[in-house]
Amino acid sequence: MSRLLVVEDDADTLTAIQVLLGHSGHEVIPATDGRSGLRLLHQHKPDALILDIGLPIMDGWQVLERVRDISDLPILILTGRGQEREKVRGLRAGADDYLVKPFSRGELTARVEALLRRAGTASWAEDIYDDGLIRVEPATRTVFVENEEVHLTPTEFRLLNTLVRHAGNVLSSSQLLSLVWDDPTGLSPERVKFAILRLRRRLSPDTSNSPIEAVRGVGYRYRPPAQRQDGKDTLSFRR
Template sequence: MSRVLVIEDDADVGLALGVLLRRSGYEVDHVEDGRAGLRAVHSLRPDLLVLDIGLRDMDGWQVLERVRDISDLPILILSGHGQEADKVRGLRAGADDYLTKPFGSNELVARLEALLRRTVPPTWAIEVYDDGRLRIDPQQRSVRLDGLDVRLTPTEFRLLAVLVRHRGSILNPTQLLAQVWDDPSGLGLERVKFAVLRLRRKLESHDSTCVQIESVRGFGYRFRGAA
């Protein structure tokens, strides 16, 4: 049975979604604010996330960005904003689908079924990555190398998080561009090259032997962990 996490601040909508999805054969958890939603994502490891954008405390855009730091979990956005610009923003920020309120019950279930059919089980970054030299805390967005803080930009942090999540595997520039940048349209693949160079420079700033990210000529980049 697939597990769906619903982050929706309208209690009535959340209740209706829970009833609908349970009747459709899903296990459902519902939380009403963004911070509680992030904690639930970490603790429950759902198979799919239904995310409202207009949340209290931390809005859905922030939740979407944080979830993408730690997982390629399938995400369906629910929103009262149906303008094309909002849909484009959501899809480019990492959502897999976007549904405007009010919506039909059958359409919602069909979209969730489609997402689960075309995605493999989500991969997750461990809560805290620590190889003895490099420590990455996705929740706190903190990075420490040999006990010293490494100050990264949001894009650099997302780049590192994606590489760590797929550590040992080679990711090509197109994959990194799609997973790291909020709006990859119009950006050339050289943007990835320069971002990787900046990230490596910061990670290796006080120890040139500590190479964390390997360039694989003709293919892409791979995170190897501390030397």
């Protein structure tokens, strides 16, 4: 039996999905807004997410972005917005499939089951990163530098989280474009360069001593304090 989180603010639609997928043998966890959906996601670690876009408090695009920060969880967008540009936006933002309302019972069930077959077991990266200088908490999108909270934009957070998760390794501009930007199509390596510069300034006024280093002709890497001092890899991840 698969565990499915359904985030849908229309009560009738939510009830219909619960009944339909429940009869198909799935456990359905309901949520009626984006914020409670994220809370239940962290609590239950579902096998797949069915996500409406037009949600109160926090819309579906924000939820999708948050989920993709921490997991490759299969995501089916369920919405009344059927325009092609909306579908393209959803798929490029990290959704695996897109189903427009009104939908048939058979199609919803078939798409969910196909999604589960293709995806396998979702991986999660909620571990807190802490090297003594920088602390990154993906679940809350919180960053601390020397115990002082630093406020980053969503792109800056994804960039820093990606760099610390690959600490010590050099990532090319192309790799960073693919991992950090929802839609890297048409973006140049200069986009990465300027984002790195802004992130360095956010982390410390003294950018000359930044743990984010440029490797000429290759890319960028994050080197934690211990690694810069003595070459040892002493990274710490905690839940």
